[in-house]
Amino acid sequence: MLRSKAFSLLKPIPLMFGQSNLASKCIHPAIASHGHRCHRRSPVDYRQKYKTYSCSVGGGTISASHMKVMAEDLPGVLILDIGGTHGVLENLAALLKKHFHLITMKEFLENKKEMSKKIQSVFVFECRPTIDQELLESLPNLKVIGNSGVGVDHLDLKMISNFGVKVTNTPHAVADPTADMAMTLMLASARRLVEGCQIAVSPDTKCFAVDWLGVEVTRATLGIIGMGSIGYKVAQRARAFNMKILYHNRNQRRKEEEEAVGAHYCEKMEDLLQQSDFVMLVVNLTPETHKLIGKKELGLMKPTATLINISRGAVIDQDALVEALQKKIIRAAALDVTHPEPLPRDHPLLKLNNIIITPHIGTATVQAIRMMAEEAIANILAVLNGQPIPSEVFPK
Numbered sequence: 001m002l003r004s005k006a007f008s009l010l011k012p013i014p015l016m017f018g019q020s021n022l023a024s025k026c027i028h029p030a031i032a033s034h035g036h037r038c039h040r041r042s043p044v045d046y047r048q049k050y051k052t053y054s055c056s057v058g059g060g061t062i063s064a065s066h067m068k069v070m071a072e073d074l075p076g077v078l079i080l081d082i083g084g085t086h087g088v089l090e091n092l093a094a095l096l097k098k099h100f101h102l103i104t105m106k107e108f109l110e111n112k113k114e115m116s117k118k119i120q121s122v123f124v125f126e127c128r129p130t131i132d133q134e135l136l137e138s139l140p141n142l143k144v145i146g147n148s149g150v151g152v153d154h155l156d157l158k159m160i161s162n163f164g165v166k167v168t169n170t171p172h173a174v175a176d177p178t179a180d181m182a183m184t185l186m187l188a189s190a191r192r193l194v195e196g197c198q199i200a201v202s203p204d205t206k207c208f209a210v211d212w213l214g215v216e217v218t219r220a221t222l223g224i225i226g227m228g229s230i231g232y233k234v235a236q237r238a239r240a241f242n243m244k245i246l247y248h249n250r251n252q253r254r255k256e257e258e259e260a261v262g263a264h265y266c267e268k269m270e271d272l273l274q275q276s277d278f279v280m281l282v283v284n285l286t287p288e289t290h291k292l293i294g295k296k297e298l299g300l301m302k303p304t305a306t307l308i309n310i311s312r313g314a315v316i317d318q319d320a321l322v323e324a325l326q327k328k329i330i331r332a333a334a335l336d337v338t339h340p341e342p343l344p345r346d347h348p349l350l351k352l353n354n355i356i357i358t359p360h361i362g363t364a365t366v367q368a369i370r371m372m373a374e375e376a377i378a379n380i381l382a383v384l385n386g387q388p389i390p391s392e393v394f395p396k
């Protein structure tokens with residue numbers, strides 16, 4: 001439904017691309033060894049300035065030649081660099097080119113005077129591109145920043161709104177793949193999948209399964225902190241594992257919604273932390289959720305419990321987590337997000353064996369990247385055409 005609505009809004013307009021979330025994600029050594037790689041920071045100045053990293057999941061980074069200004073009658077979109085595979089990027093570029101002149105940051109910086117007037121929108125490929133005041137000042141016709149991804153903690157919403165520019169995000173496209181990732185991390189951590197893989201490929205392994213037993217997800221208690229659309233999708237999946245589901249949220253869900261997934265509301269987060277075997281963080285990063293999980297909260301968790309984070313790294317006090325994992329105050333952690341991304345190679349979290357870290361790949365699927373782009377395009381076009389905006393984000 002969303003898709004067809006999105007498509008009905010789509011017609012050509014100019015746009016600018018943003019830095020990839022994928023591009024800036026850390027690669028855990030275990031993953032890097034399976035062929036994924038992280039490009040070093042580009043020597044090009046604009047990348048330094050806009051703190052862009054280019055790290056591709058399948059190899060290859062988009063080049064300026066992929067994103068030429070196509071035709072004079074389309075509105076301009078600035079793309080703030082982009083990561084990912086060539087295949088994905090070419091598809092994405094093709095999708096965007098139906099509606100926009102695509103202008104890369106490189107092209108923009110090379111010909112600022114001419115380009116700046118054309119740009120009415122910025123397409124931010126997943127989260128994390130920096131949009132600073134200077135960039136906003138140089139785009140006099142900018143109307144909308146279309147974030148491809150749901151989290152907008154990387155954008156200064158107040159400052160952007162002071163420029164009369166709208167911000168949109170893509171909550172629908174991200175929900176299923178991110179919930180899938182949550183389950184992936186929970187299962188992988190419970191069954192010690194990464195260690196198992198390492199043992200299986202190690203030539204001189206003498207380790208038997210009894211030396212490193214996992215725990216079961218089935219019938220365990222899952223505590224979901226943040227019951228928005230992603231949290232709810234996690235609960236739907238967890239129900240199939242007969243999990244007991246607790247949740248903590250600013251607002252209690254409607255009774256029918258709770259009953260549909262068998263979820264019980266915990267008004268106090270402390271109650272959820274004390275009772276859960278798996279604690280899943282699915283909150284937005286805001287000043288209120290910054291370091292939401294610290295020493296005290298980790299201390300409330302069971303020593304057999306696992307902490308899973310698919311929201312933002314800064315929701316956890318990482319120093320406290322290192323200590324909790326080292327001292328076995330909790331059993332394990334599984335993080336798709338860290339602060340920063342990637343973590344410095346000598347970070348103590350990377351030295352622990354009771355942790356799984358993935359490089360912020362919650363939406364790194366062929367389908368999700370496309371659907372996020374479609375949703376972002378629909379939002380941008382709605383703003384440019386003066387139509388109701390499907391997913392606008394407002395400053396608090």
Ligand SMILES: O=C(O)C(=O)CO
Nearest residue numbers: 149150151174362363
């Ligand atoms: O949608 C988001 O905010 C994401 O982090 C996607 O990975």
